[in-house]
Amino acid sequence: MNMRAPDPGPVRTTCPYCGVGCGVLATPDHLGGATIAGDREHPSNFGRLCSKGSALGETLALDGRLLHPEIDGRRVSWDDALDETASGFRRVLDAHGPGAIAIYLSGQLLTEDYYAANKLFKGFLGSANVDTNSRLCMSSSVAGHKRAFGSDTVPGTYRDLETADLLVFVGSNAAWCHPVLHQRMLAARAARGTRFVVIDPRGTATSEEADLHLPIASGTDAILFSGLLVALAERGAVFASYVADHTEGFDAALIRARELAPSVDAVAAACGVEAAKVAAFYDLFAATERAVTLYSQGVNQSAQGTDKVGAILNVHLATGRIGREGMGPFSLTGQPNAMGGREVGGLANTLAAHMEFDAESIEKVRRFWGAPRMARAPGLKAVEMFEAIGRGEIKALWVMGTNPAASLPRADAVSTALRKLDLFVVSENVASNDTVNAGARIRLPAAAWGEKDGTVTNSERRISRQRPFLALPGQARPDWWAVAQVGRRLGFEDAFGWRTPGEVFREHAALSAFENDGTRDFDIGALAGLDTRDYDQLRPTQWPARQSAVRDETRFFAKGGYFTPNRRARFVAVAPITPGAGTDDAYPYRLNTGRVRDQWHTMTRTGKSPRLGSHLPEPFLEIHPDDAAREGVADGGFARVTSPHGAVVLRAKVDPGARRGAPFAPIHWTGETSSSGRVGALVHAVTDPFSGQPDAKATPVAVAPVSFPLQGFALARSGLGGLDAAAWWAKAAAPGGHGLLFALAAEPEVAALFPHMAPDDELVEYVDAARRVRRIAMFRNGALEACLFVGPARPESSWTYLRDKLGARLTDGQVRGLLLAGRASDGAATGPLVCACHGVPKGEIERAIASGCGDAAAVGAATRAGTNCGSCLPEIRRMLAAQRVVVEA
Numbered sequence: 001m002n003m004r005a006p007d008p009g010p011v012r013t014t015c016p017y018c019g020v021g022c023g024v025l026a027t028p029d030h031l032g033g034a035t036i037a038g039d040r041e042h043p044s045n046f047g048r049l050c051s052k053g054s055a056l057g058e059t060l061a062l063d064g065r066l067l068h069p070e071i072d073g074r075r076v077s078w079d080d081a082l083d084e085t086a087s088g089f090r091r092v093l094d095a096h097g098p099g100a101i102a103i104y105l106s107g108q109l110l111t112e113d114y115y116a117a118n119k120l121f122k123g124f125l126g127s128a129n130v131d132t133n134s135r136l137c138m139s140s141s142v143a144g145h146k147r148a149f150g151s152d153t154v155p156g157t158y159r160d161l162e163t164a165d166l167l168v169f170v171g172s173n174a175a176w177c178h179p180v181l182h183q184r185m186l187a188a189r190a191a192r193g194t195r196f197v198v199i200d201p202r203g204t205a206t207s208e209e210a211d212l213h214l215p216i217a218s219g220t221d222a223i224l225f226s227g228l229l230v231a232l233a234e235r236g237a238v239f240a241s242y243v244a245d246h247t248e249g250f251d252a253a254l255i256r257a258r259e260l261a262p263s264v265d266a267v268a269a270a271c272g273v274e275a276a277k278v279a280a281f282y283d284l285f286a287a288t289e290r291a292v293t294l295y296s297q298g299v300n301q302s303a304q305g306t307d308k309v310g311a312i313l314n315v316h317l318a319t320g321r322i323g324r325e326g327m328g329p330f331s332l333t334g335q336p337n338a339m340g341g342r343e344v345g346g347l348a349n350t351l352a353a354h355m356e357f358d359a360e361s362i363e364k365v366r367r368f369w370g371a372p373r374m375a376r377a378p379g380l381k382a383v384e385m386f387e388a389i390g391r392g393e394i395k396a397l398w399v400m401g402t403n404p405a406a407s408l409p410r411a412d413a414v415s416t417a418l419r420k421l422d423l424f425v426v427s428e429n430v431a432s433n434d435t436v437n438a439g440a441r442i443r444l445p446a447a448a449w450g451e452k453d454g455t456v457t458n459s460e461r462r463i464s465r466q467r468p469f470l471a472l473p474g475q476a477r478p479d480w481w482a483v484a485q486v487g488r489r490l491g492f493e494d495a496f497g498w499r500t501p502g503e504v505f506r507e508h509a510a511l512s513a514f515e516n517d518g519t520r521d522f523d524i525g526a527l528a529g530l531d532t533r534d535y536d537q538l539r540p541t542q543w544p545a546r547q548s549a550v551r552d553e554t555r556f557f558a559k560g561g562y563f564t565p566n567r568r569a570r571f572v573a574v575a576p577i578t579p580g581a582g583t584d585d586a587y588p589y590r591l592n593t594g595r596v597r598d599q600w601h602t603m604t605r606t607g608k609s610p611r612l613g614s615h616l617p618e619p620f621l622e623i624h625p626d627d628a629a630r631e632g633v634a635d636g637g638f639a640r641v642t643s644p645h646g647a648v649v650l651r652a653k654v655d656p657g658a659r660r661g662a663p664f665a666p667i668h669w670t671g672e673t674s675s676s677g678r679v680g681a682l683v684h685a686v687t688d689p690f691s692g693q694p695d696a697k698a699t700p701v702a703v704a705p706v707s708f709p710l711q712g713f714a715l716a717r718s719g720l721g722g723l724d725a726a727a728w729w730a731k732a733a734a735p736g737g738h739g740l741l742f743a744l745a746a747e748p749e750v751a752a753l754f755p756h757m758a759p760d761d762e763l764v765e766y767v768d769a770a771r772r773v774r775r776i777a778m779f780r781n782g783a784l785e786a787c788l789f790v791g792p793a794r795p796e797s798s799w800t801y802l803r804d805k806l807g808a809r810l811t812d813g814q815v816r817g818l819l820l821a822g823r824a825s826d827g828a829a830t831g832p833l834v835c836a837c838h839g840v841p842k843g844e845i846e847r848a849i850a851s852g853c854g855d856a857a858a859v860g861a862a863t864r865a866g867t868n869c870g871s872c873l874p875e876i877r878r879m880l881a882a883q884r885v886v887v888e889a
């Protein structure tokens, strides 16, 4: 394993968040932190970083880290933890067979970690119960690719997004979720006039930048794209010779498309969107050869996800717009190594290295691995896996790099199921999250970003190195190492004898090329011979990277050459659907879920950053004004959202951009960070029939108002305590401390909230008993140590003001103004950060606009807002537009 001290100077590594895969230059400060900059030489970002990437330095502190192996809450040695893990799996395997063991992996692991885990379970323990959170993320794309192409191939490259004339975003909020790539597309548009079409039920930062937004009813994408196929056929836009030479099944697909989508009007009615918009989209697509369709979770996370992918691929196959400059379908991957996991074969229904569970592949892989006990059939997919755990059929589980007790559908049922396991092992960076807290007996401390050493593959098939720039803290170790150690303890010394991640990578690369001969798309044989130095210095490399081939073309399928038996692509006749099915009187709404700009998943890392915590600090429900009025939910009030599986309470954001009947909630808050914001608890376990991917964006729910007599917040530099069980709360990182936003029925206990209050802390208090207002500021050695604001109204401006003041020395006037009036007397209450990169709050941008800045560029020049990653530009433009309305009115 790699224990060498990190080299001084900037280290080239890769961002651990989204699938864009930006290159990062990290310069360690030798105090455990680092300064972070974009890598100008990396072909994903050419130096840019988004707000999350820029804030990586704020996530490196060791508080909250799991730093030592533990069994039953006791600190133990690695030897003991590994012995116990190995013997536990051995015991369950011997007693109940390979169907009783499972491992649940993550697209945030390195390829090397993934490879080791897949090999151990599928080749040496005989179990294909190896699944991953990519099941919740990319599996419909994988299934759709395999069905149409015979392989899980992303045909295009990022460059195509810059050389296209039309970009169609389907179920993608790229402005927030793939920000640097979105910025590249916007820059290209400025140069060549690219048209943007966004297909998303709700208005988003991405749709705000679009020329055309189709706010379709959720789940109706396959109808929209079937209608497009019909329209292309009618307009003679089909590329007949490509269809004839390289595909099959076109006629059947078109017949089905005509049944589903006979006319523009029929599409408009089924999709719940204006016919003129549908027609405009079809016209644009038919007329624009250089068209890329980008899609993400609005497509994948659906009961018809694979068919949605199929309907999108159909229109690209029909027009031959695939694998050529500026054209093609493009699945945007979510996690930094979603692609690496697919390459390794880390899904339960693939074997390894883009090989399936056919007899020939099983034999091939068996020989390559020298494997004693091959899994011979696909294992259980994530949702089924956790259901089998709930039924007691799977008895031993290892969770690595994911938080299923928060992120799986029916998350409360998942937490309950986890407690039934005989053996529950978690490899984690953090000491506490919803999964660890669901009864993990063995806790293995994993290396985190900055310490990890290996490779990841981004959305365009580009393999980049994650390099360590910090020493491994405490007893933390790489995940591949822990897997290998367990493999050795189970008697497989040779097969798991790797000493470095480079050795694992070389083996992975060799397997990709093993008896491949052009039969499999995934071939990185050219990298199988890297020595340690080459591996350490590996530059971002796109595959295919075959041993023999000249490496010039990295796109696929411009001239056919699909990986089906007859090398033809298969058109898919998509299945009919019933839009809106599943809702009823008890659960009349469809809950849409997804992401916000500045948080990453369950917030174990981004939740540490004060800058990132400022933009949207609380779990919320975005709801259309008509729906809110019907249910009596007020803007800024609270809404209880209930499904048959669970309930949450969220701050209501009444927003005309929401689609009627389809409120939206972000997925980021958990039991760690909120009292009742676990949105995963609501989500139904409906899955796509081909991919097994959960339909996470359309759960039938009920919405009802909740009111709390009191609201407020607490801030403390250290040791913020808790509230009673009936209170609503959300944690938010604050500069120099911690914050808690809350709502409750009775005044909170000061002593319980501030357990670290010292006798000589100076307490300044304002109480207005009649109005139920109470404001406390606590000073230690003259600096603001903690504060508590409680009252009937939402104390927003004092929160945003005081959040930045922990540790500050306030003037008497400031203190008085705050405590008496509940707001800053110096007019400095500035609102949430709009620009997280440069820390520019809303108030400052409003002042810039009021003082005459007429466009986003002027605002940028005056305040720096929007001049780094640009993710906040849609919001700045919205503020400019609102200002214009005010001025004109």
Ligand SMILES: Nc1nc2c(c(=O)[nH]1)N[C@H]1C(S)=C(S)[C@@H](COP(=O)(O)OP(=O)(O)OC[C@H]3O[C@@H](n4cnc5c(=O)[nH]c(N)nc54)[C@H](O)[C@@H]3O)O[C@H]1N2
Binding pocket: 018, 019, 137, 170, 171, 172, 173, 174, 176, 177, 178, 199, 200, 201, 202, 204, 217, 218, 219, 220, 221, 296, 297, 298, 299, 302, 333, 334, 335, 592, 593, 594, 595, 596, 597, 598, 599, 600, 601, 664, 697
């Ligand atoms: N800031 C941030 N960025 C991230 C992540 C993060 O946690 N935070 N996570 C990363 C990961 S792992 C992933 S998978 C990606 C996800 O990236 P995206 O898929 O872009 O993000 P989501 O917000 O999950 O969903 C995208 C949109 O799908 C829409 N949608 C819902 N139902 C439908 C439908 O039926 N049809 C259509 N056309 N649209 C629909 C939603 O309204 C939503 O706006 O983001 C990655 N990037």
Ligand SMILES: Nc1nc2c(c(=O)[nH]1)N[C@H]1C(S)=C(S)[C@@H](COP(=O)(O)OP(=O)(O)OC[C@H]3O[C@@H](n4cnc5c(=O)[nH]c(N)nc54)[C@H](O)[C@@H]3O)O[C@H]1N2
Binding pocket: 106, 107, 108, 109, 110, 133, 134, 136, 137, 138, 297, 301, 334, 335, 400, 401, 402, 403, 404, 406, 407, 408, 409, 427, 428, 429, 430, 433, 446, 447, 448, 449, 452, 479, 593, 594, 595, 600, 601, 602, 603, 604, 605, 667, 679, 680, 683, 696, 697
């Ligand atoms: N309702 C709903 N549910 C969803 C989604 C949705 O849109 N709506 N999106 C789905 C999607 S696309 C995804 S990708 C998932 C994400 O869901 P999760 O994967 O459950 O979310 P994360 O917070 O990323 O969890 C990663 C965990 O691994 C730890 N970790 C990070 N790096 C490492 C490492 O290198 N080694 C180890 N051992 N641990 C590490 C982190 O501390 C964290 O606890 O959520 C899915 N669930």
Ligand code: SF4
Binding pocket: 015, 016, 017, 018, 019, 020, 021, 022, 045, 048, 049, 050, 051, 052, 053, 054, 177, 178, 179, 180, 181
């Ligand atoms: S776009 Fe942002 S989150 Fe994604 S890889 Fe780049 S810096 Fe990281």
Ligand SMILES: [Mo]
Binding pocket: 136, 137, 138, 334, 335
């Ligand atoms: Mo994802």
